[in-house]
Amino acid sequence: MAGIWVFAESRDQTLELLNAGRELADKLSSKLTAFAADDKLAREFIDCGADKVFLLPPLPDDQPFESHVPVLADTARDEDPDAIFIGASSRGKEMAARLAARLNTALCSGCVSFELDKDGKSLKMGRMVFGGAGIQTVVCATRPQMATFAPRTFEPAQPQQGRDGEIKQLSSAPASAVRVVGRAPKQCGSVDIIGAKIIVCVGRGLEKKEDISIAQELARVLGGEVGCSRPVAEVLHWLPEEVYLGISGQTVKPLLYVGLGVSGQVQHITGIRDSKVIFAINRDENAPIFDVADFGIVGDLYQVVPKLIEELKTALKV
């Protein structure tokens, strides 16, 4: 057994994967390897469970982060890890797919859960298919076994006392044909939809853009943020893409999700399935969201929401 690798673009995602990786490495009595951009991070990753950390050399300014793929592939051939877990950021997904192709091995994209198979070696991994209607269980017939995990699939690993590990420099990335010619911060507001404890989500039941103010008022009273279903962001452009929830958008785990005029397509539901409480308001009693809601009110949101706001103001003394 040549160990478990975890690789992610960000510190936070690396810590999450270290948590899952450490548990698996212990079960398999094997080593856990991580990747870090600098020495300080490398030490933190060792404290948080890594036995070995590869330092990624800095890239020239015009090289994208994905340029590390060839070196990762070469290193994987040398080290022969048994499993590689990759953080499913936008770049992480591309890098995982390219790495799997280079290593001619299997990749379980968007893994949501895994367990050791009866043989004690293979990972049985679960992932969503058909827009979230199905859960597919897969195993890798090849090695290394690879999987990508969406951010926040696991809790971040915590530092432990007295841990020790090896830090090793990785080779420099060869020049990539893809060159970065510009970087601009994305224009997104201060909305922290992922971290929000309460999310008020608007769907196509909303009649016009101005009516988002109704959702904003409800979110304000509840102390939450406003999200939306995919068409509201991508077809109507009423809200930024960063706040649409669903299998291809954000996956959220709020305490409370309030759906206003959200029909509840399976793609959307997949993004909110880990909400503690789902509360749906929709005019259509047959809307699929009522099948996956804890609380439901069949009614016109333009009538119900103002009353709801009043009740909340009274009850919460806002």
Added chain:
Amino acid sequence: MLRIIACFKWVVDDADIKMDAASRKLIFDRVGFKISEYDRNAIEEATRVREQYGGTVAAVTVAPPSAKQCLKDVLSRGPDTAWFINDSSFSDLEPSQTASILAETLKSKIEYDLIICGEGSGDIYAQQVGPALAENLGIPCATCVNKLTYVESENRLIAERRLEETIETVSIPLPALVAVLPDINLPRIPTLKQVLGAAKKPFQNVSLEDLGKAPGAHLETKDILAATMDRRRLMFPADSDGIRSVVDALIREGIIS
């Protein structure tokens, strides 16, 4: 003259999938099929690039022979030709197999400058085939592309990638592959004339014999079960009493305070 390839997949319309609650089996009786929604953006972008810079568009798919009706559908959306890589064993392929079959076909049969894929397939959404195909062909790629420009004088692309916190603009020499995001364009709805015209456009069959051996699956599917969610499904009336009951329940459960 750009030779553009648009990759697409003929997928089950997931709105037609039923489930058996007792066995948690998914039921595919009477399901319809369609061109994966995300691939419509790839097809549209290929057509748009051709209209702007000149060239040809070939739509390429890997599918079982039963998917043949996808050809008329895809050709009505703009491509000049279609390649139907089909075999009865080509249903439920895993991504590495699809990427390998596409790469083999492109290497031996189709000349290309630019390959455009969608964000992921509408059925299994592994988001692997694009980047894996680029690796198999040994060409550069960029995913998450939200805007695409061709610089004719230098035979390269300028692609805007929408990532988590940044918009990254990259320059890529051709031949290259890009995977595009859904909001790069709004796929046009074929007109009746285009639908009728699609029947006259040429397509090529590629069989397993043309390719040699079929690649084996790296990823084995053990089962697919319906995803269930255990929710309380408590319904309340839309009047003040009903609304107050919901508020009370949320407070009682410590969800809001």
